[in-house]
Amino acid sequence: MTKTKKPEELRSARWFAPDDLRSMGHRSRAMQMGWNADDWEGKPVIAVINTWSDLSPCHHHLRDRAEWVKRGILQAGGTPVEMPVHSFSEQFLKPTSMLYRNMGALEVEETLRSHPIDGVVLMGGCDKSTPALVMGAVSMGLPFIFMPAGAMLRGNYAGEKLGSGTDVWKYWDERRAGTINKEQWDGVQGGIARSYGTCMTMGTASTMMSIAEGFGLTLPGASSIPAPDAGHKRMAAACGRRAVDMVWEDLTPDKIVTWESTRNAVTVAMATGCSTNAIIHLIAMARRAGIPLTLEHLDEIGHTTPVLANIRPTGKEYLMEDFFYAGGLPALMKELGDKLDLGVTTVTGKTLGETIADAQNYNDDVIRPLSNPVYHEGSLAVLKGNLAPDGAVIKPAAMDPKFQTHKGPAIVADSYAELKKIINDEDYPMTPDHVMVLRNAGPQGGPGMPEWGMIPMPKALLKDGHRDMVRLSDARMSGTSYGACVLHVAPESYVGGPLALIETGDIIEMDIPNRTLNVVLSETELAERRARWQAPAPRYERGYGKMFSSHVEQADKGCDFDFLRTDFGGPVPEPEI
Ligand code: FES
Numbered sequence: 310m311t312k313t314k315k316p317e318e319l320r321s322a323r324w325f326a327p328d329d330l331r332s333m334g335h336r337s338r339a340m341q342m343g344w345n346a347d348d349w350e351g352k353p354v355i356a357v358i359n360t361w362s363d364l365s366p367c368h369h370h371l372r373d374r375a376e377w378v379k380r381g382i383l384q385a386g387g388t389p390v391e392m393p394v395h396s397f398s399e400q401f402l403k404p405t406s407m408l409y410r411n412m413g414a415l416e417v418e419e420t421l422r423s424h425p426i427d428g429v430v431l432m433g434g435c436d437k438s439t440p441a442l443v444m445g446a447v448s449m450g451l452p453f454i455f456m457p458a459g460a461m462l463r464g465n466y467a468g469e470k471l472g473s474g475t476d477v478w479k480y481w482d483e484r485r486a487g488t489i490n491k492e493q494w495d496g497v498q499g500g501i502a503r504s505y506g507t508c509m510t511m512g513t514a515s516t517m518m519s520i521a522e523g524f525g526l527t528l529p530g531a532s533s534i535p536a537p538d539a540g541h542k543r544m545a546a547a548c549g550r551r552a553v554d555m556v557w558e559d560l561t562p563d564k565i566v567t568w569e570s571t572r573n574a575v576t577v578a579m580a581t582g583c584s585t586n587a588i589i590h591l592i593a594m595a596r597r598a599g600i601p602l603t604l605e606h607l608d609e610i611g612h613t614t615p616v617l618a619n620i621r622p623t624g625k626e627y628l629m630e631d632f633f634y635a636g637g638l639p640a641l642m643k644e645l646g647d648k649l650d651l652g653v654t655t656v657t658g659k660t661l662g663e664t665i666a667d668a669q670n671y672n673d674d675v676i677r678p679l680s681n682p683v684y685h686e687g688s689l690a691v692l693k694g695n696l697a698p699d700g701a702v703i704k705p706a707a708m709d710p711k712f713q714t715h716k717g718p719a720i721v722a723d724s725y726a727e728l729k730k731i732i733n734d735e736d737y738p739m740t741p742d743h744v745m746v747l748r749n750a751g752p753q754g755g756p757g758m759p760e761w762g763m764i765p766m767p768k769a770l771l772k773d774g775h776r777d778m779v780r781l782s783d784a785r786m787s788g789t790s791y792g793a794c795v796l797h798v799a800p801e802s803y804v805g806g807p808l809a810l811i812e813t814g815d816i817i818e819m820d821i822p823n824r825t826l827n828v829v830l831s832e833t834e835l836a837e838r839r840a841r842w843q844a845p846a847p848r849y850e851r852g853y854g855k856m857f858s859s860h861v862e863q864a865d866k867g868c869d870f871d872f873l874r875t876d877f878g879g880p881v882p883e884p885e886i
């Protein structure tokens with residue numbers, strides 16, 4: 310470790326060191342908690358940011374892990390302080406956890422800014438928690454390390470491996486088609502989530518934790534350790550130790566989150582099979598570091614990066630536990646070779662190349678070499694056209710390949726309630742060529758862009774054995790979802806994007822190889838419909854929702870609040886003490 314910071318330069322020393330009235334107040338109040346001078350003199354104060362709550366099953370072990378992180382901080386000569394923030398419980402938060410990602414990021418940034426903190430360990434993993442924590446910490450700029458919550462154990466029912474989300478959708482389609490009974494469905498319910506930890510498919514949670522490692526923001530391999538593995542506790546303690554050293558080294562996030570590491574993070578995302586949600590979060594995270602990442606960059610990297618992680622839902626067979634046993638993310642990064650910039654600095658203080666030098670791939674069916682990928686290019690594609698001038702996203706790797714090019718008539722639903730009526734109607738007149746459209750489900754319309762984009766297959770098609778069709782919306786979909794679902798249509802319909810103008814029966818044309826998405830309507834017809842279009846009433850007139858809808862940006866910009874982008878206005882001053 311190269312110490313570049315002197316004890317008197319610690320940020321916390323501004324609170325604790327001066328011989329004045331205010332600092333006496335801080336010291337006396339620290340003593341009220343049982344501290345003494347050994348706790349504040351010349352020691353970095355490390356915030357352990359905890360997203361634990363009794364309603365966050367994926368983070369249920371973080372109250373315990375905080376103790377391991379603190380042990381590491383103490384071992385390295387720091388002073389740990391545990392600070393609770395919003396818990397980002399994907400399953401329980403309504404209307405959608407995405408509504409609260411930016412609020413959480415704001416909370417993290419301001420919690421760090423307003424307290425005597427020198428360095429940070431962020432603990433999270435359930436979907437939005439990773440981007441929220443990283444976005445807030447990047448904006449604040451203190452040295453930080455991300456401690457991934459880790460995935461839960463593989464699911465199990467009747468001797469069959471179950472994957473989070475993915476198998477729920479699958480069995481639900483079977484239940485609606487009448488091929489499994491209530492008892493079997495209940496068995497799936499009890500077997501799908503068997504331990505604490507995040508979803509164990511390569512859904513949004515695992516993708517985002519891998520992306521954090523791809524940025525160089527975690528210890529090597531940390532993102533792949535299953536939550537219940539004893540190695541997870543050891544990793545937690547190592548995060549605590551490392552955070553203390555990072556303060557002394559003044560290893561701030563601007564030295565880690567760069568263009569080069571952002572490209573690495575995107576490459577890793579594509580090679581993992583990547584949840585579609587990752588696109589929005591990657592853009593938002595990069596922009597917090599002042600890096601203007603766009604959908605075009607993502608599509609370009611996607612074109613040249615094959616999917617190597619054979620993990621569901623993109624892969625057919627394996628789950629995160631298998632990925633860990635096969636060598637985890639370091640092994641995958643090693644396979645990516647010179648597709649990554651190995652010269653970037655990570656939280657270890659070493660280069661990425663040094664940190665993965667000894668990584669090994671123990672199972673080349675789980676982590677495929679470049680010569681035998683799961684899918685020949687990155688799992689995501691960005692489409693543009695008169696229906697999505699600012700872009701839309703699809704995951705061709707996880708759909709029936711016959712939809713690569715498609716032309717069919719639209720069936721349009723203006724709300725989820727209307728959609729449900731259509732998909733539950735066995736006699737609804739439709740063919741497998743129809744395109745099921747849901748609108749008013751974007752960042753403002755949803756609100757918060759709920760995960761409604763994997764529109765359930767209509768009963769009218771299910772009964773004839775169909776299991777995929779083209780679906781189109783301005784919503785997101787869960788990272789564990791699959792199917793020919795076009796998502797994130799921007800601008801969204803609620804603010805008058807072209808999606809607002811289409812009608813049932815209009816012909817939709819999608820061409821994934823050429824990256825286009827159009828409605829077959831003349832400019833004149835579209836202009837006439839636009840003139841007739843009436844803006845819907847605002848969703849919120851007060852409260853957080855009002856703030857959200859006044860400031861949220863569209864999906865292609867990462868759905869951040871405009872005023873939270875790090876390049877918005879001048880830097881925020883340090884607090885007066
Ligand atoms: Fe938390 Fe899936 S619900 S990661």
Ligand code: MG
Pocket residue numbers: 399436508512513514787788789
């Ligand atoms: Mg999810």
